[in-house]
Amino acid sequence: MVVFAASSLTAAFEALATGFEQRHPGVDVELHFAGTPQLVLQLREGAPADVFAAADTVHMQKVVAAGRTAAAPATFARNGLAIVVAAGNPKGVASLADLARGDLRVALCGPEVPAGRYARQALAQAGVTVRSLSDEPNVKALLGKVRLGELDAGIVYRTDTRDPGVTGIDLAAAHDVVAEYPIAALTNGPAADLAGAFVGYVCSADGARVLAGFGFRGP
Amino acid sequence: MNPTRRGPADAALLLLVSAVVALFALPLVGLALRAPWGELAARLQSETVREALWLSAWCATAATACSLVLGLPVAVWLAAGAGPVRSAVRVLVTLPMVLPPVVGGIALLVAFGRNGIVGAWLLQWFGIALPFTSAGVVLAATWVAMPFFVLTAEAGLRSFDRRFADAASTLGAGRWRTFRTVTLPLVLPSLRAGLVVAWARALGEFGATITFAGNLAGHTRTMPLAVYVALESEPEAAIVLSLLLVALSAALLFALRDRWWPAR
Numbered sequence: 001m002v003v004f005a006a007s008s009l010t011a012a013f014e015a016l017a018t019g020f021e022q023r024h025p026g027v028d029v030e031l032h033f034a035g036t037p038q039l040v041l042q043l044r045e046g047a048p049a050d051v052f053a054a055a056d057t058v059h060m061q062k063v064v065a066a067g068r069t070a071a072a073p074a075t076f077a078r079n080g081l082a083i084v085v086a087a088g089n090p091k092g093v094a095s096l097a098d099l100a101r102g103d104l105r106v107a108l109c110g111p112e113v114p115a116g117r118y119a120r121q122a123l124a125q126a127g128v129t130v131r132s133l134s135d136e137p138n139v140k141a142l143l144g145k146v147r148l149g150e151l152d153a154g155i156v157y158r159t160d161t162r163d164p165g166v167t168g169i170d171l172a173a174a175h176d177v178v179a180e181y182p183i184a185a186l187t188n189g190p191a192a193d194l195a196g197a198f199v200g201y202v203c204s205a206d207g208a209r210v211l212a213g214f215g216f217r218g219p
Numbered sequence: 220m221n222p223t224r225r226g227p228a229d230a231a232l233l234l235l236v237s238a239v240v241a242l243f244a245l246p247l248v249g250l251a252l253r254a255p256w257g258e259l260a261a262r263l264q265s266e267t268v269r270e271a272l273w274l275s276a277w278c279a280t281a282a283t284a285c286s287l288v289l290g291l292p293v294a295v296w297l298a299a300g301a302g303p304v305r306s307a308v309r310v311l312v313t314l315p316m317v318l319p320p321v322v323g324g325i326a327l328l329v330a331f332g333r334n335g336i337v338g339a340w341l342l343q344w345f346g347i348a349l350p351f352t353s354a355g356v357v358l359a360a361t362w363v364a365m366p367f368f369v370l371t372a373e374a375g376l377r378s379f380d381r382r383f384a385d386a387a388s389t390l391g392a393g394r395w396r397t398f399r400t401v402t403l404p405l406v407l408p409s410l411r412a413g414l415v416v417a418w419a420r421a422l423g424e425f426g427a428t429i430t431f432a433g434n435l436a437g438h439t440r441t442m443p444l445a446v447y448v449a450l451e452s453e454p455e456a457a458i459v460l461s462l463l464l465v466a467l468s469a470a471l472l473f474a475l476r477d478r479w480w481p482a483r
Binding site: 041135 | 334434439451
């Protein structure tokens with residue numbers, strides 16, 4: 001079976017696929033990770049997949065509208081946002097307001113990427129204007145540039161800052177945006193009969209434990 | 220050839236050629252069929268398109284100029300002899316043609332980025348940081364495009380018959396006059412072809428650019444990056460931009476047709 005998942009779910013879904021394969025001997029789960037908008041595009045153009053896990057509900061709705069879902073989507077995890085800086089936070093960044101500092105090189109994900117849209121929402125809620133040096137195509141690209149020291153700070157998901165090469169500063173609750181991850185079984189996949197079982201597993205207590213291990217919150 | 224067997228063989232060849240033509244033509248037909256022709260003019264005049272087109276055009280031109288200035292001496296040197304050092308340099312210069320551009324972008328970051336081996340020094344001594352600037356776009360484009368110019372120019376220079384130049388100097392022409400009146404006219408077609416191919420490659424550059432120079436409208440978002448961004452939000456806009464790039468590249472190749480399909 002083929003599972004399409006947002007790139008911020010990479011590590012968690014690799015673990016979930018292993019867990020599902022153990023429960024269903026003989027089943028091989030093929031994972032496909034990319035930025036959510038790219039996955040939506042591929043699904044709308046007819047890519048064969050059994051399950052889709054998106055980083056936001058807006059993009060999941062596009063797949064529902066395209067008639068690719070077999071059942072209504074269910075929210076299976078939540079994530080928060082964090083400011084990501086070089087390991088040890090050498091520039092002393094403490095809050096969103098610091099991102100407006102002139103001595104910091106800051107970038108966000110592009111506004112069409114869920115992480116970029118959430119980051120802009122959070123900045124608007126905090127009343128902070130940031131000059132983004134680049135609209136990065138996905139969270140991993142942004143994270144890589146912070147790790148290389150090319151950027152001083154960016155806004156990513158809380159779960160991304162578990163990377164030992166960087167330090168994360170969680171957003172204050174008042175400014176944080178809750179990212180909801182919806183999952184849905186799809187039609188026309190190579191193993192449509194198993195799609196519902198995979199969604200069920202991800203949404204189960206066992207699935208929630210795996211996701212919690214990677215820093216995701218329950219729905 | 221046996222005339223009774225030529226028929227089926229010709230038919231088989233034609234069939235194969237048709238299949239390959241379809242392979243290359245169908246994606247373009249697909250783009251044309253999905254294009255929002257009614258709003259084409261309006262979309263092409265949008266701020267996004269003009270900004271990206273202008274940035275792409277001047278960055279590709281600057282990268283081509285850099286390729287000429289830096290690449291011509293290399294081509295001349297490569298064409299002037301043989302040996303293991305020249306072979307090694309040629310491999311090095313050719314590498315960007317075969318490496319995935321995103322690898323090039325990462326390599327450029329660790330070399331010319333703020334913490335890169337050269338970049339840290341550039342920043343400390345001159346206050347220059349290339350990533351996230353238009354100069355970074357030019358550097359990335361030069362890195363991927365210059366090999367096309369160097370190899371084409373070298374091939375042209377190699378096929379140049381030195382005896383013409385020798386004859387000119389025997390007849391009393393100085394080095395500059397020999398170069399200007401004999402060598403240059405003979406190698407010019409190769410140099411021109413090399414420049415056009417380098418320009419086209421620079422125009423289409425994506426991976427190294429988004430990795431090294433980032434993606435900021437007006438500064439580093441070239442046409443290919445604009446296509447990528449549009450694809451995620453507005454597929455119709457991406458198709459319009461793609462068609463524009465196809466048209467530009469086709470026009471360029473058409474301009475070069477005399478070199479690739481010599482008049483009979």
